[in-house]
Amino acid sequence: MNFNNLKSWPFEEAKRLNQRNILKVKDVCIFQTGYGPSGLPHIGTFAEVLRTSMVIKAFKKISNKKTNLIVFSDDMDGLRKIPENIPNKDKIKEHLNKSLSNIPDPFEKYSSFSEHNNQKLNEFLDRFEFVYNFKSATDMYKSGFFNKGLTKILENYESIRNLILPTLGKERRKTYSPFLPICKKTGKVLEVKIENIDLLRNEIEYICPITKKITSCSTLNGNCKLQWKVDWAMRWFVLKVDYEMNGKDLIESFQLSSKINKIIGGVPPNNLTYELFLDQKGEKISKSVGNGISVDEWLEFSTKESLELFMFQTPKRAKKLFFDVIPKTTDEYIKFKASYHTQNDEEKLNNPLWFINEKNTENLPDGLSFNMILNLASVCNADNSDILWEFIKSYHPKTKKNENKFLSKLLELGVTYYKKFILPNKNYRLASDKEKKAFKKLLEELKLISQRSSAQEIQNLIYKIGKDFEFLNLRDWFGAFYEVILGQKEGPRLGSFVRFYGLDNTIKLIEEKLTD
Numbered sequence: 001m002n003f004n005n006l007k008s009w010p011f012e013e014a015k016r017l018n019q020r021n022i023l024k025v026k027d028v029c030i031f032q033t034g035y036g037p038s039g040l041p042h043i044g045t046f047a048e049v050l051r052t053s054m055v056i057k058a059f060k061k062i063s064n065k066k067t068n069l070i071v072f073s074d075d076m077d078g079l080r081k082i083p084e085n086i087p088n089k090d091k092i093k094e095h096l097n098k099s100l101s102n103i104p105d106p107f108e109k110y111s112s113f114s115e116h117n118n119q120k121l122n123e124f125l126d127r128f129e130f131v132y133n134f135k136s137a138t139d140m141y142k143s144g145f146f147n148k149g150l151t152k153i154l155e156n157y158e159s160i161r162n163l164i165l166p167t168l169g170k171e172r173r174k175t176y177s178p179f180l181p182i183c184k185k186t187g188k189v190l191e192v193k194i195e196n197i198d199l200l201r202n203e204i205e206y207i208c209p210i211t212k213k214i215t216s217c218s219t220l221n222g223n224c225k226l227q228w229k230v231d232w233a234m235r236w237f238v239l240k241v242d243y244e245m246n247g248k249d250l251i252e253s254f255q256l257s258s259k260i261n262k263i264i265g266g267v268p269p270n271n272l273t274y275e276l277f278l279d280q281k282g283e284k285i286s287k288s289v290g291n292g293i294s295v296d297e298w299l300e301f302s303t304k305e306s307l308e309l310f311m312f313q314t315p316k317r318a319k320k321l322f323f324d325v326i327p328k329t330t331d332e333y334i335k336f337k338a339s340y341h342t343q344n345d346e347e348k349l350n351n352p353l354w355f356i357n358e359k360n361t362e363n364l365p366d367g368l369s370f371n372m373i374l375n376l377a378s379v380c381n382a383d384n385s386d387i388l389w390e391f392i393k394s395y396h397p398k399t400k401k402n403e404n405k406f407l408s409k410l411l412e413l414g415v416t417y418y419k420k421f422i423l424p425n426k427n428y429r430l431a432s433d434k435e436k437k438a439f440k441k442l443l444e445e446l447k448l449i450s451q452r453s454s455a456q457e458i459q460n461l462i463y464k465i466g467k468d469f470e471f472l473n474l475r476d477w478f479g480a481f482y483e484v485i486l487g488q489k490e491g492p493r494l495g496s497f498v499r500f501y502g503l504d505n506t507i508k509l510i511e512e513k514l515t516d
Contacts, residue, residue, distance in 0.1 A: 459495025
């Protein structure tokens with residue numbers, strides 16, 4: 001197979017990664033994603049691990065090298081502010097500036113705040129069957145695993161400091177150091193000026209904020225924490241990371257960490273910069289604020305695969321991530337799913353479904369979409385999916401509920417979405433005189449055509465009536481059907497809707513709305 005014909009972004013990333021010189025002398029390609037456990041894992045966490053896993057899948061297709069995905073928790077970082085979405089805030093306040101692994105769990109379930117959030121992260125990732133290796137900053141610092149990297153940072157202390165100082169404000173420059181000593185008295189992560197460094201003993205000296213005296217501190221074995229940009233560079237060096245994504249807000253940080261990594265003798269990883277998710281107000285989604293839509297909220301209204309498709313699509317473009325994108329994304333997933341199993345091998349590799357769930361072969365009946373399900377639920381005020389099954393069976397008599405789990409799931413999700421978002425916002429309007437005449441003509445024609453008329457034949461009929469009544473923009477005619485008959489601003493392809501809902505039911509529905 002000619003891999004040059006594979007154009008999706010994960011394959012483009014994989015092909016670029018496969019050209020990485022240092023990989024020629026390595027047996028394993030190392031991928032990394034980072035997690036800051038000051039907040040619970042959220043949809044951004046999911047997106048980064050999922051997208052990285054997609055690159056791994058593409059890489060394994062074009063390369064024989066083994067892969068390892070490290071999910072790294074920066075749980076030794078100091079807590080600078082109290083997250084808004086946690087209980088017992090008052091109990092946490094006195095522990096500000098301590099390492100997250102040295103702060104009590106506000107949820108009162110684990111020994112520390114970071115242990116709680118790390119556990120939630122692992123549960124979160126395991127639920128989606130990601131293949132990864134979890135690493136804790138606290139464990140790796142305190143065990144001495146990072147000592148080699150910490151020694152390299154100390155040996156290049158001035159070079160690194162001189163690189164970073166121009167990026168800081170005037171006041172911060174006075175005290176900046178790559179090393180943040182952990183106070184033995186308070187356990188706090190200190191941002192203090194380093195007075196002296198001792199390369200032979202791997203120690204630093206600083207003035208203790210409490211005693212006001214010079215205090216010495218080892219830089220090894222968890223006695224110090226690195227500033228995070230330096231920490232990032234050191235991790236790449238020690239863990240030999242080959243690939244890591246980051247959000248657009250970290251472009252400059254990645255560039256700076258890459259320079260630090262080179263100073264200590266490393267090779268910075270390949271990188272993809274992705275755009276950020278925005279909430280319904282157009283603001284950045286934040287794990288500490290807890291705004292935007294969560295993974296569980298998405299899964300309440302659609303499938304896991306539709307969420308994965310949303311994450312796959314255009315990672316370099318900022319996207320609003322809220323409930324109104326769910327129907328469109330679900331239908332896009334249905335479309336890719338329908339085409340996948342008729343495609344040749346190369347076409348399949350260019351289909352997003354290859355990265356999502358290519359083993360599920362069940363497709364929906366022709367003409368049925370998630371938006372169609374929502375509209376069927378709307379016109380019959382569905383309280384559950386049973387009534388929708390009656391319409392499905394009338395259109396596709398051989399379709400059986402117990403043999404179509406995917407369809408059953410979509411019908412249930414559609415009813416849930418309808419009751420939450422469509423029902424409260426239904427708003428019917430009266431038809432204009434011109435629209436009334438057109439609807440009456442439509443009724444006449446629907447009563448004359450065969451019950452076996454196809455969706456396309458019905459669509460052509462509705463289209464012709466719109467032309468005959470000289471609607472300048474046929475969208476106005478179709479829009480009238482949506483607003484007058486369905487009580488909503490947008491709707492389905494009407495030929496398919498009438499075919500699924502049934503001619504007799506549609507006739508009755510139009511007559512009822514015209515006489516209301």
